[in-house]
Amino acid sequence: MHNERRLLLERRLRRVVEERLSPAVYPARRPVTVGIWNAGRRTPSFGDASEAPYTTIQPGQAWGEPWATSWLRLTGTMPTEWAGRRVELLVDVGFSAGRVGFQAEGLAYSSTGRTIKGLNPTSRWIPVDSGDPGAEVTVFVEAAANPTVLPLNDGVRDFRPTPLGDPATLPSTPLYQLRECHLALFDATAWKLARDMEVLSQLMQELGAQSERHWRIVSALERALDALDPIDIAGTAQHARDELAPLLSSPAHASAHRLSVVGHAHIDSAWLWPTSETVRKVARTTANVLQLMDASPDLVYAMSQAQQFAWMKEHYPQLFERIRERVRQGRFVPVGGMWVESDTNMPSGESLVRQLVFGKRFFMEEFGLETEEVWLPDSFGYSAALPQLIALSGSRWMLTQKISWNHTNRFPHHTFYWEGIDGTRVLTHAPPADKYNAEVTAAELAHAASNFAEQGQIGGSMLLYGHGDGGGGPTREMLARIRRLRDLEGSPRVESETPRAFFERTEAANDAAPVWVGEMYLEAHRGTYTSQARTKQGNRRSERLLREAEMWATSAAVLRGVDYPYDELDDIWKQVLLLQFHDILPGSSIAWVHQEAETTYDELATRLEQIIESSLSALSEDSGPMVPVDAVPFPASGGSPDPMSAAPEVSASVDRDGTFRLDNGLVRLHIDGSGHITSIRDLVAGRELVPHGTKVNVLTQYRDTPAQYDAWDIDPTYRTVAEAIDDVTSIEHWKGEGVAAVRTERAFGSSTVVQTVQVNAGQRRIDIEADVDWHESGKLLRVSLPLEISADRFAAETQFGHVYRPTHTNTSWDAAKFEICAHRWVHVAEPDYGVAVINESTYGHDVRRPSPGRVRATHTVVGLSLLRAPRFPDPGADQERHILRYAVVPGASIADAVWHACTFAQTDRTSRGEAALAPLVRSKTSGVVVDTIKLADDRSGDVVVRVYEALGRRARSELEIACDVSRVWVTDVLERPVAAQVELANQRATVDLTPFEVRTLRMTPAVRKLPS
Structure with a gap:
């Protein structure tokens, strides 16, 4: 009986709201005249758009080729009878119900060029001044025909290949149809009643039929529906509100969970759109926020990424000045302290330092404030080096959210101290709502309260609300829910406040916070260590060249009085830092983004080489022989370079059975007719490194078709379908001055690869190159290096140090690390002997015990993920030629690994003089x-x-x-x-x-x- 009553109420309520109440919010409408000017893929200024030739467009007409911009000019006359009443302009450019920021968007301007607000599926209205009866109203809308490359429902995300992310494969047909442009009266009472009913009905659902409060809400909603005359909504809406008022004024329990709500719009600096479109997304969102602040004094909005503020300053100076004023008032809050929300797995230590330096300096210079939190809600895992860098930048706190995406193990904390590799601890919060784009629904609030891991220890949590990823931010409906939920029986308490206020209050109770030690490894998105190899190579090269450029420019400035290129280096750093955004460097953006990244990296390399060469020229003497430049400002350990008074001759030979031998007196390699290494003999230590029955440097192609996120994920089942690449097209050996090598050509699938194994005079290091012309789909190319080293853990370089990870799968936490990120080296060792594997630009690694089935396991298999072929969001990802280099260093300590990693990819440079620079x-x-x-x-x-x-x-x-x-x-x-x-x-x-x-x-x- 009770359930039938509740179900009847729900059906009745839904129908009244959808069919009667929602339409009554705008009881009268008047059409406006719409003109359109198609600007193509240009982004003209308002001045140009206001003077452009417009043609009339009617509702139902198509507009907008993919990624094109059209300007709409809306003109109408204010009805005399509407004078003094609230009027809005309703605009629907063809929105689909669903995700904000993943389809058409617009930015409204006044006739004088002042930005008014953004337009999106959940915010289609523009405020209009109705003060002058009969006055003409003119509004311009910059409408972006951004393609829908994600499903617009909230169900399973079916990510399929699309041509819409590459300028070369875009269709020319329009994507959208103009639906509506009207002047409309706004009935505030009807709108508020809809919000009252929304909040109470959601709370009713969350409380459940066992709650007395549940049934009191049922009764109140029934009375409100009885009081509301569907024929006269305007005349009876207040009566219905009066019936609900007592329920909305009943205070929360004293022990109710406290939620600090912060307006937010996590905007990806690039992802399913290029950075040029991100600039406009930020403008639309900030215009929305500023408009809401005018009417909602309780709105506190946090925005991260100094780069996005800098874009506003450059491209929307008028809007930036309005932002600056709200920042001064403490309502528009810069957060994060980083240039962008960076990936933290792959950037170098110095890159993370510069993310913090450039970000914090921008906020100090522009707003006179120092941000004290690192704001990374969506980055794909968190390096154990980060806590120290946060503290060294003068910051105190960190916020994240993505760790809630773990596939295997639930991360055990929401408020905790995070301890890094050096022992530094930083207070960290992961909002228990498990999202950074909440809409302030009763379900979200209830989940946040019940999910909070530190209940009874820490006095509350944070909730970030507002449409995000593609922008949009808070809506007036969200703000209305906050006002009703501030102190409401049956719900957590809700309070608008700044992140700083939350962290300072939480920090005061720091004795209760638990500690998490080491990296926060994300048990998802492991494919991002490998996707889009060219982007990753460009990043590694840029970091290396920046280090050299600064070092030699400093010497030239101090020793020769040469001008230091401050401005140029700053500009280059900012471009590199932008490209480290957590959907660019990880390889999870559309083709357009990665094409631009590759072009940018090439341009930056040219500029940096010019700085280096001009600095070295200034430092060189006028005469003398060409001598090598020593660019490594720290010493080799005892084993690097190798302790040989004179390097012996290298040799390359082949016996009658087709086995090749490379020898430099320090290491001796045997390579069979298939081009695989069957023996590595460390002649210094007298050790064989290739386990019996195995081969080193074997390429294997795996089926790589993740269940959900192509560019992001490598599923743990990828190993079940594998094909070793053994076929040989040709194989040869050769010897040059101080060099001996074997080169093997192979063909597989639609691809080819040339592998070169090389030894050099005076080095135990074995250099390997794979020149791959890659044209596969849904595949992963890996190289396997089994080593006769018994190790239950291995060291992997991270920023400013290294971390140890298990080679076994004893626990679910161990097993989940089947693919990990390492920087330039990994190291496996027994107590008295180790081997380092060095790479030039590879991040994805798998270091593990031998496969099951062996009676005795005495070796460790090092694997490098070289290339992937995901289909979404870039169906052509990595379909090109790649040159990938890596090396094996027998007898290496960790100190040797560090030294070889620095020298392996270093450019050989010379200067003119008597001694090396x-x-x-x-x-x-x-x-x-x-x-x-x-x-x-x-x-x-x-x-x-x-x-x-x-x-x-x-x-x-x-x-x-x-x-x-x-x-x-x-x-x-x-x-x-x-x-x-x-x-x-x-x-x-x-x-x-x-x-x-x-x-x-x-x-x-x-x-x-x-x-x-």
Whole structure:
């Protein structure tokens, strides 16, 4: 009986709201005249658009080729009888019900060019001044025909290949039809009644039939429906509200969970749209927010990514000034402190430092405030190096959300201290609502409260609300729900406040927060370590060249008085940092994004090479032989380069059975007729490294068809369908000066590969190159390197250090790490012997115990993921030629791995002089790495040096300085003093470092060279 009553109410309520109440919100409408000007794929200014020739368009007419822009000019006359009443302009350019930011969008302008607000499927209205009866109303709308490349419902996301992400494959037919453009009266009472009913009906559903409160709401809604005359909504809506008022004024329980609600619109700086469209998405969203703030004094909005603020300053200066005013009031809140919401797995340590430096400096310079939180709700896992860098940037907190996406294990905390590889702890919050684009529904609030892991320990959680990913932000409906849910019986308490207020209150109860140690590995999106190999190569190359450019430009400035290229380096860094956004560097964007990224990386490489060469020229002497440039400002360990007084000759030969032999006196390789390595003999240690019955450097192609997210995921079942690539088209050996190699050509599927295995005089390192012409679909190409090393864990380089990960699958947490991200090296070792595997631009690795079935497992298999072929969002991903390089270093310590990783991809450079050019500052201790040498950002001429301890031990190191300096002191990464001066004697500075500590030193030259 009770259930029947409730079901009857639900059906009755739904019908009244949909058929009577919602239409009554706009009881009268008047058509307007619509003109259209098609601008193509250009983005003209308002000034150009206002003067453009417009043609009339009627509802039902098609408009908008994919990614094209059309300007609409809407003109109408305000009816005399509407004077003094609330009037809005309703615009529907062809919206589909569903996701905001993934279809057509618009930005409305007044006739004078002032931005009014954005338009999207859930916000189709534009406020209009009705003060002058009979006045003409003119509004312009910049309408973007952004294609729908995602399903618009909230069910299973069926990501299928689409031609809409590549300018070369776009259709020319229009995507949308104009539906509606009207002036309309707005009935605020009817709208408020709809919000009352919405909140109470949602709460009724969440409370359930066992709750007394549930049935009180049922009764109140029944009375309200009885009081509402469907023929006279305007005359009876207030009576219905009166019936609901007592239910909406009943306060929450004293122990109700407290939710700090923050308006937000996580906007991907690129993803299913190019960065040029992101600029406009940010403008639409911020215009929406500013318009809502005018009418909603309780709205607090947080926006991250300094890059997006910078876009507003450059492209929408009028809008930026309005943002600046709301920032001053504390309502529009810059958060995050990073240039973009970066991926944190793949960028180098210095890149993460610069993300924080450029982001925080922008906010300080533009708004006079220092952000203290790192804001990364959607990045695909979180490096264990990050807590130290957060603290070194002067920040205190971190927010994330993506860790709730774990496929295998539920992350156990929502508010906790996160401890990094060096021991630094940062207070971290992951909102328990499990989303960063909430709509403030009763279901979301109930889930946040019941899901919160630290119940009874920490006094509340945060809820980020507003349409995100593609932008949109909060709506007035969301704000109305917040007002009704602020203190409502049966619901968590809801309070609008800034992230800072939440974190400061939470920090006061820090003794109760648990601790998570090490990386926050995301048990999802493992394919992002490999997708779009060209983008990843461009990133690694840019980081390497930036390091060199800054180092040599600093030497040229200090020793020769050459102008330091501050502005150019800043510009290059900002472009590299943008491309590290968490949907660009991971390879999960449309083709357009990655095509632009590849072009940008090539341009940046040219500019950086010019800086390097001009700096080296300034440093070179006028005469003398060409000598090598030594670009590694830290020493090799005992094994690198190898301890040989004279390098023996290399040899390459083949026996009558077709087995090739490469030998340089340090290592000896046997390679069979299929081009696979069957023996690696470390002649220094007297050890064989290839396990019996296995082969090294075997390429295997796996079926790679993830269940859901193509470019993002590698599913754990990928190994079930595998094909070793054994066929040989040709094989040959050759020997050059100090080099011996075997080259093997293969064909497989629609692709070809040339593998070259090479040994060099004087090195135990074995260099391998795979030149792949890749034309597969739904496949993963990996190389397998089984090594006779028994190890239950391995070391993998991360930013400013390394982490250990298991090679076994003892627990579900271990098994979930079947594909991991490593930087330039991984290292497997027994107590007295190790092997390093170095790579030039590969991030995806799998290091594991031997396959099941062996009686005794005494070896470890190192695998590198070289290429993928996902179909969404870029169906042509990686379908091109790739050159991928990696190396095996027998007998290597971790210190050797660090040294070889730096030298493996280093460009061989020469200068003219009697001695090799060396960096301005060098470490005298193996394992203490001088990572960065640059001039101070304040342009004082001081030298900034960043060093780190790479081995996970305590170390004292002398830094040798090639110029006279008057003082050296410790700073944070923003180059602000944080400690006393460093001991300085005989042009050497002594530093003491704890395990994996990063130290930034600032040095003042005793004599400053002035530019000529």
